[in-house]
Amino acid sequence: MSDGTIKAVLGPTNTGKTHLAIERMCGHSSGMIGFPLRLLAREVFDRVRAIKGDKMVALITGEERIEPPDARYFCCTVEAMDRLGGGHAFVALDEAQLAADPERGHIFTDRLLNARGREETMILGSSTLEPMVKALVPRAELVGRPRFSTLSHAGSCKLSRLPPRSAVVAFSVEQVYAMAEALRRFRGGAAVVMGALSPETRNKQVELFQNGEVDYIVATDAIGMGLNLDLDHVAFASLSKFDGRRQRRLTPAEMGQIAGRAGRHQRDGTFGTVSGMRGSTASPPEFTDEEVYAIEEHRFAPLTHLFWREAEPRFDDLATLVGDLEAPPDEPQLRAAPEAIDLAVLKRLAEEPLAQSIKGAGLVRRFWEACSLPDFRAVGTEQHARFVARLWQDLCEGYLGADYVAARIAELDRTQGDIDTLQGRIAAVRSWAYICQRPDWVLARDEMFARARAAEAKLSDALHARLTERFVNRRTSLLMKSLGQDRSGLPVELAPDGALTVDGEPIGKLEGFRFVVAPDATVADRKMLLAAGEKALPALLTQRAQWVASEGLGELELSEGAIQWNGHRLAQVELPDDFGKPRLVPVRELALLPELERKQFEAALLDWLEAQLEPLAPLRTLAAAAHDPAAGSEARALLHTVIAGHGSVSREDAGLQHLPKELRPYLRKLGVTFGALDIFVPALLKPAPRRLLHALGIDRRPLEEAMLPVIGEQRHLPAGYRPAGSQAIRVDLAEKILRAAFDARAKATGAGGKAKPPSQFAIDLSLPISIGLEAGNIPRLLGSAGFKRQGARALAEGAFGPPAPDMWGWRPRRPGERNDRNERGAPAAKQRHGKPGHKCHGKGGGKGKPAAKGGKPRESQHGPARAGGAFDALKELLG
Secondary structure, three states: OOOOEEEEEEOOOOOOHHHHHHHHHHOOOOEEEEEOOHHHHHHHHHHHHHHHOHHHEEEEOOOOEEOOOOOOEEEEEOOOOOOOOOOOOEEEEOOHHHHHOOOOHHHHHHHHHHOOOOOEEEEEEOHHHHHHHHHHOOOOEEEEOOOOOOEEEEEEEEHHHOOOOEEEEOOOHHHHHHHHHHHHHHHOEOEEEOOOOOHHHHHHHHHHHHOOOOOEEEEOHHHHOOOOOOEOEEEEOOOEEEOOOOEEEOOHHHHHHHHOOEOOOOOOEEEEEEEOOOOOOOOOOOOOHHHHHHHHHOOOOOOOOEEEOOOOOOOOOHHHHHHHHHOOOOOOOEEEOOOOHHHHHHHHHHOOHHHHHOOOHHHHHHHHHHHOOOOOOOOOHHHHHHHHHHHHHHHHOOOEOHHHHHHHHHHHOOOOOOHHHHHHHHHHHHHHHHHHHOOOOEOOHHHHHHHHHHHHHHHHHHHHHHHHHHHEOHHHHHHHHHOOOOHHHOOEEEOOOOEEEEOOEEEEEEEOOEEEEOOOOOHHHHHHHHHHHHHHHHHHHHHHHHHHHHOOHHHEEEEOOEEEEOOEEEEEEEOOOOOOOOEEEEOHHHHHOOHHHHHHHHHHHHHHHHHHOHHHHHHHHHHHHHOOHHHOHHHHHHHHHHHHOOOEEEHHHHOHHHOOHHHHHHHHHOOOEEOOOEEEOHHHHOHHHHHHHHHOOOOOOOOOOOOOOEEEOOOOOOOOEEEEOOEEEEHHHHHHHHHHHHHHHHHHHOHHHOOOOOOOEOOOOHHHHHHOOOOOOHHHHHHHOOEEEEOOOOOOOOOOOOOOOOEEEEOOOOOOOOOHHHHHOOOOOOOOOOOOOOHHHOOOOOOOOOOOHHHOOOOEOOEOOOOOOHHHHHHHHOO
16 A cells, blocks of 8 residues: 555564564554465464464465465465455565565565555565665665674584584585485484475474474575574585576575574574585585675675566467566566566467467466466476476366366375485375365365375375485484483483383393393494493493392392393302302493492392202202211212212212211211112202202203103203113112112011022012103113013913013122113123132122122122122112
8 A cells, every 4th residue: 555654674684574574464453474485484374373363364375275264364475475465454575585586586576566565564685685675665664684693604514523403505406315314324314405395394304403303404595595493503515506597606695595594593603614525526615705704794795686577467368478478677677587487388388289279368367377387396398388288178178077186186195105206296296286276277176175285294294204214313313412411311211121212212222231232223323322321321220120139039040150130141150169158240231330239239139049049958068068077088078979969979989888887877867868879869859959050050961851750861861860771760769669679579588588588579660660661661770770570481372360470580780790781771791800710709709699698799809899789789778
C-alpha cells in the first residue's frame, strides 16, 4: 500500500534480521514472509505457530501447503508468496540480495519491487543490496544492523584437527561425500546438507547436528541461505564452484555469506580452509588477504544490477508469451534474467507439433503453468521437457486421473537402494507433490497430495538413515565428546548380558571382569574404545563384584585350578602341601577395583572356596598325619603314597612290606582301608572330592563325571577306578566284590578256619552283576585276586534238572609273578627265575602248590610277596 512504511534492514549474517521480522509480523493483525528455502520457511513456521497457535499460521511452498481456514500469518517460499503481498498488514522478503542470482534472481526482484504490506514492508538482506534499494525503492528507510559477534580468519586446518561444532563447505557431491567419510573416520561422523536432498532429509540432518549427536556438518553453499546453525567454525574445502556455465572462484560476498554462519548471537566465530586431505595432489585452497579483510570487516562490493523478468506476461499466444518473458527491463539497474529452465522448456515444446493446438489465453496460461514445473530431478532441459510434454498430453484431456497419479506415486514408494537411488525417487515424488498442489490438475487432489507427501516422508526417512549409516559413527562421536569428561560422568551403561554401551551405542563387552572391545570396531577406534572402557571399569567392576559376592556365589565354580564365574577366570587357587588354608591369585583385571572393594571381594571368594573344599577334609587329615613325626616313618611313607595317589594306590605300589602290622590300626583310624588289591580312603572316592581334586588341577587323570560304579573301557583309566576286563570298576566296589568272594571261600572252609580249604567252592555273582559288571568281566576282576573259574560240567544227554553252578578255585600269586591276569584275565606269565626248585620258591616250591597248611603262602628269601598280591590280603580277610 502506498501509505505503508517500507524498511530495508541490511547487514551481515548474525544480525538478527529474521528474528526482527518475526517479531514485527507477530505485532500486526496479519502478515507474510517469503524465504529462499523451504527448510527456513518451515523453521520460522514452527516458531510463529508456537506464538500464535496452530490455527493462525500457514505454511505454503511449492510442494507443501498447510493452510488453516482462519490463518492470518503465512510463511512461504519466495516463489509461493503472493507477488503483491496478498493484502496483509505486514510483508517481508528475506535474503533479498538473491535478486542478483542468475537462476532465481528475477523472482526475488519481482517481490522486492511489488510485494507490499498495508502497514509495513521489510526488505531483509546483505548490505551489498543498499544501492539497488535506493535506486529501485527510493521510499524505503534504510536500517543498518551490526553483527552480534566477531568473525575472524583461523587459517588452514587439517580435517582430523577440525574443532567441534564446525561446518565443512564443499561444492560438489563427490567432495561432500569424501569430506563426510573422512570425518567419520577422524571424528565419528558428520551431518550432510545438500540442495539435492529433500527438505525433510535436510531437516533431519540439521537436527542431527543441532542436537549434538555429531559435532560436524558437511554442506554445499546452500548453508549460506539463512540456515540458522549452532556453528563455531566454517571450513572451506574449496573456494571455487561450477555455476552451471563455468568453474569460477567464489566472490568475496559469497564467501562472507557462507563464512558468516559461524558464531551465534554473541558467540564469536571463525572461518578457514581444509588442508592435508589424504590422496589429494592439488594445493589446499587459501584466502587472499583482500578476501580475509572483506569477510572480517563485512565490506563487499555493492551490487550493480539485479535480474528481472516480466512477472505478468501476456498469454495471447505462445510467441507473445515467449517475447514478453525475453523482453529487457526498462530500469538501468535491472538486467534480463538468463534463460531459466521453465522458459527453455517452453521454447523447446513450442517447436513441437503439440504446440499447434495451444490457442487462446486460457490454454496458453495453462501450458505455461505446466512448463513452470520445477526440475526437481535436475535432469536438464531436454529430459525435463519430455516429462512436461507427457504431463501436458494428460492435462489436455482435463484432469489427471486419481488412479494414474496413485500408480505413479506407488512406483516411487520404495525404500530399497542406495543414497543416489533414494535421492532420485524423492525428486520424482516432489514433482508429483507439486502437481497435486495445483487446483485444477488432479482429481481427488487432497488425497493424492497426502499420498505424495507420505511417500516423500517415507523416502526421506530412509535417505536420512542411509546418510547416517554411511557418514556417522555414532559410537565414535559420543566417545569423542565423552572422553574429556570426568570418569564418573562418562555415560557408560552395563547391560544384563555384559554389553557396555554409551547412550545405547555398544563399545564392548564385560567378559567376567575383563573388558573386550566391540568386534566391529576399526583399528582406529580400538584405542578410543579401550580408553572409554577403562574410565568406566572401576565403577562397573565394583558393581559387578558386589553383586557376585552377595547374590552370585551360586554361579561360581572351580575349574582348571581356578575360581570361575560364568566361564571366566577370577582367581587361581593355590593349595599348600598340607591342604590347609588356600591362597588366591586374582586375575589382573581385578586390580582395577578400588583397594577396599578388591580386598572385600577377595575375602568373599576365599570364604566361598573354603566352603567348597570341605569334601577334602579327609585329605587334610591324612596330610596332617603324614607331617606328624609321632606317626612313625613307615606310616608317614604310606600316607604320602596314598596322598600322592589322591586317596588310592594299588598294593603293588604301596610298599606294604615296610609297614609294621601294628601300625595298621592307626592308619585305619585315619580312614585308610587295606584291600585285596588297593589301599584307599573310601571318603576320597566319593564324587564330590574326586570332582574337586580334578577341578583344582591336583588330579589330572580323566574324571568320570557321573562317578558310576562301573564304566566302559577307556584308554586312560579315570581316577579311583581299576580295570576289570573290558570295563573299569571303582576300587571300593571292587574291594566289596573281592571281600564277598573271600567270605565265600572262608565259609566253605568251615568254622574256625582250621580245616583244609576246599579246592573248589561256589561264589554268588549277584553282587557284581547288580553293580554293573558284565558276566565276561567278573572272572577277570576275580582273577586279579587269584580266583580261577572252573566251568561246570554240562548235563548229560537226556538228564533233567538245573545246570550245575560254576566252581571257583583260589591260588595266590607267587612272589615276582606278573599281574597280567589283571588286565584281560589272561594266564600269568611263566616264572623266569629258573626251574622248579629254585631257591626263590622256598622249601615247598615246585609246581605252584601252597607252601603251608590252610593255603597260607610262604615268604620267599626275597621277603613277603609284593604289595598288591593276595598273601597279606588273605591274612587280613581271614583274621
